[in-house]
Amino acid sequence: MARSTLFASKPSVTPGTLFGYASMVVIAAIVLVPIAFILLTSLKERPDIYTEPVQWIPDPFTAENYATVIDDVPFIRYFLNSLLITTVLTVVQVVLGIITAFALVFLHYPGRRIVFLFVVASLMVPNQVTVISNYALVAELNWRNTFAGIIIPLAGVAFGTFLMRNHFASLPREIVESAHLDGTGPFRLLFRILLPMSWPTVVAFTLITIVTEWNQYLWPFLMADTASVAPLPVGLTLLQNNEGSTNWGPVMAGTILTMIPILIVFLILQKQMIKGLTAGAVKG
Template identity: 65%
Template sequence: MTTSVDTQVVPPTAPRDAGEALPPVPGTQIDEAPQLTAAQRRRRGRGVDQSSPVVKIAGYIALAITVAVIMVPLYFIVITSLKTRPDIYSDPITWWPNPFNPQNYSYVMTTLEFDLYLRNSVIITGILTVVKVTLGVLSAYAFAFIKFPLRNFLFVLVIAALMVPNQITIISNYSLIAQLGWRNTFIGIIVPLAGVAFGTFLMRNHFLSLPKEIMEAAEMDGSSFFRTLFKVVLPMSWPTVIAFTLITVVGEWNEYLWPFLVADTSATAPLPIGLTLLQDVEGLTNWGPVMAGTVLATLPMLVIFLILQKRMIKGLTAGAVKG
């Protein structure tokens, strides 16, 4: 990653388009339709109508297998969450709950305190998302638009944090957080996770792709930082900011290792940890509530994904495709 960041030292007159400013993994604009050649247009236009029926049938069989491999386990999880215990332990398995047992959900929510884990997940994810998106946008703004000493070095320092695996930081961080008495507190879960490396990279690359003239105009007007940010930069950046926000939401909601180490009560632990604790208590004997807990932990992200998938995929794949 480091090498091409140096190419950032370009003469101010050089065009600063995204392709040039990007590190070796280029192209954040995958949402744009590719330029089609005449042959491509022809091919797209005609579809598969010319391929043989055998190929077509094979394609649909493959499609059906794909759907089955993904949906059957999910379906199995959902129906198990609605079954009574004898129904779960039937052989062969039943494909429809008989009788319906939504009590698994109320049992999980009240007796097993999933309402609290859910609340904790919302608090942790909410705060982390606001903090990370703010920090990411602000640092990216500085790296993209302001000239200051050591800029390239500091930028490399920020994105190189992506390379440091979690498991090498947990021991020392755990020791620090425990000494501060921050175990089982929101601050202890949130603060060590709040630094932003990828988001800074993503936003900076986007900012560098903005037309330079607009920034210059804002500068000439003597426009203040806040005005430039809110009136000029952000209005041209919402898709990227939203993509960044969505991947942060998903990432923090699913974060496991760190909260697992520092939180072990329903007072602060998020859903995935609650699920682990629930599994320790109920698992292997009482699968109904465990599955209900799984569905509750999973559903919010699936719903967000289904509504906003295009924007989310843009964020998750940004920087990955050779453009």
């Protein structure tokens, strides 16, 4: 009897479970196969890239394409520009997003809900819609080909404000009321009580901002005329045309070099990001 009970308690594989695993495999393949193709192509010699049928495994492996990226374009300059732009935008957006969300949830003033509706509405407006007006304003201020011209128009925080506002609204009101009874001021409430409770969400907000700003292309492309301010996504377009044809080896190598910093940041912060993005759903 005990033996039969033991076997009966084992979970059975249902069609839903099989479908879930199959879906995961398909999604993983869709994501990983292109990345594997880019990586392997970056390690091929130029003639092997254009062979038919496609030769997946490089023979021989070569790092020549990576050397071409470093030698043919000022890669280090572009990397430092991207690092500066991403760092400044991340700090500005995270700080403004947290402060704005705090004001929308914990400060009482007329029109607070209307302000939040404008924030939500701005999420529905594609960035491309504002390109012409922003370009005209930046050109009038003589900010073209400057870091200010690239950074300031991108410093909007609608998504971060929306994310942090919803998180702050989900926190227990008893804690906030107790803090008010103890005479806690707004800044102490934010930095000593709310932020320590919100670390996973702040990390998720930060990581999403880093990835978004590191990969910015359209606006920096319109603003940057020289290598002095151009970020990596813009600078690496110089590799796409070489004597009338595209040398895909260096392009793929440059893509891999651009991805590595973001992958490192993601691997470091992924657990906190998952906690931050799921906290609201669990509480709900």
